[in-house]
Amino acid sequence: MPVAKAEALISGLTILDAEPEADAIALEKLAIWCLKRYTPSVSTDPPNGLVLDVDGAAHLYGGEQSLITDAISRLADLGITAYAALADSWGAAHALVRFGGQSSIIVPRHETPNAILKLPIAALRLPRDTIEDLVLLGIDTIGELAAKPRAPLAHRFGQSLWRRVDQACGRLPEPIEPVDAPELIRVQRIFAEPIGAPETLEKYTRRLVDQMCDRLEDAGLGAKRLDLHYVRVDNRIETTFIAMAKPVRDKKRLARLLCDKIETVDPGFGIEKMTLVAACAEPLVPRQQVASFSEAPRPDIEELYDTIDNRYGPGRLYRAVSVATDIPERAVKRLPPTSMETGSRRNAGYKRPERLIRPELIQALAVMPDHPPKAFTWRKDRYHVVAANGPERVKGEWWQTDAEGGKVRDYFILEVDSGERFWVFRAGDGQHDGTGSLNWYLHGLFR
Incomplete structure (x- = not known):
């Protein structure tokens, strides 16, 4: 609408000049950010979209929904409101994210055609005059268009109309x-004749890794992530990538990790180009190994960690260290195996069970306020207490959340007549209101 009319409708309206060129530059920077974080195949979808090929990468984030949630939350931290749709084809994802009416949509495999039938034809990325003519003909949705005979409409609007429909339904490929x-840093190899045999792909993968390590050594860098793009003769790009815990430029190690991924590559009718990219590289300074007669050298676990990490996904291998806190469920945190942090010794003298569970409500018979239970019921089983130790009082950390201010837990170690030992607590001190609900919970098991 005209600016004058907009100002009349909305008081205090802020008006800024459009900057399409600056927006395009910002969109490409955002694509590079996604490339380095989520997947090696990212393309811009002007004026305000990104296309991510997450096939083979979603499992590294715990699944497709976890990857989408992580991307939306991180973009929100950057001040960007994002919407996401995941489907079998670029065209369907483009249509659903703009016309689906939801912040995130995941279409099950092979359900894409049914998911887009009710969307307007504007979702097909057709020229504006084509959309207007189709609406005049009484065709408003993709489903109505798909039900029409193809020949008359193709004769009037050209083959591009049905190409868009087939691309959205996944019947025609649309490479990004x-x-x-x-x-x-990138190195590539172009082949005079397409290749496709696994042993041939492995041979040229090793040659590209040798070239990449030479380039990294000249730059004084080590790779933390390598992306390998296989460009097929049908213009489709198959991509594999590996991530390392620390900067690496060991040729044998990187080649082995990349070659392990070859079995996931579909060469189709042949690969005509291979490109190896160091998506993430950091300075790598060689360190002199200092020999010690009194201590054994530290074992090199980085290679094992990288192997497990790339095969099963990040976060599957970790170290557990103690945290300086009285709250049991916060007393341990996970760290990468390569972390040098040793943790706190503050809780070393506390008697803690070998196994913690999520606090489960139990029915307990006890004298208030400081006596342990004489008997309790847990998961429909009745236990009689023959010995107890406690109470150990733990107060809520008021600096974490306001809800913890003034809260109290009284913990007891209970031994029952069968010889088992349990760790239970009462929420509240038994004397003052507001310290807890006075309910009993089982929090751990001693073995």
Whole structure:
């Protein structure tokens, strides 16, 4: 609408000049950010979209929904409101994210055609005049268009109309053109004749790794992530990638990790180009190993960690260290295996069970306020207490949340007549209101 009319409708309206060129530059920077974080195949979808090929990458984030949730939350931290749709085809994802009416949509495999039938034809990325003519003909949705005979409409609007429909339904391929960060180190190999045999792919993968390590050594860098793009003769790009815990430029190690991924590559009718990109590289300074007669050398676990991490996904291998807190469920945190943090010794003298469980409500018979239970019922089983130790009082950490201010837990170690020992607590001190609900919970098991 005209600016004058907008100002009349909305008081205090802020008006800014459009900057399409600056927006395009910002969108490409955002694509490079996604490339380095989520998947090696990212393309811009102007004026306000990104296309991510997450096939083979979603499991590294715990699944497709977890990847989408992580991306939306991180973009929100950057001040960007994002919507996401995941489908079998670029066209369907483009349509659903803009016309689906939800912040995130995941379409099950092979359900894409049914998911887009009710969307307007504007979702097909057709020219504006084509959309207007189709609406005049009484065709408003993709389902109505798909039900029409093809020949008359193709004669009037051209083959591009049905090509868009088939691309959205996944019947025709629509490869994306991945963005390239100019600062990234890359090496490539173009073949005069397409290749496809696994042993041939492995041979040229090792040669590309040798070239990449030479380039990294000249730059004084080590790779923390390598992306390998296989460009097929049908213009589809198959991509594999590996991530490392620390910067690496060991040729044998990197080649082995990449070659383990070859079995996931579909060469189709042949690969005509391979490109290896160092998506994430950091300075790597060689360190002199100092020999010690009194201590054994520290074992190199990084290679094992990288193997497990790339095979099963990040977070499957970790170290547990103690945290300086009285709250049992916060007393341990996970760290990467390569972390040098040793943890706190503050809780070393406390008697803690070998196994913690989520606090489960139990029915307990006890004298208030400081006596342990004489008997309790847990998971429909009745236990009689023959010995007890406690109470150990734990107060809520008021600096964490307001709800913990003034809250109290009284913990007891209970031994029952069968010889088992349990760790239970009462919420509240038994004397003052507001310290807890006075309910009893089982929090751990001693073995």
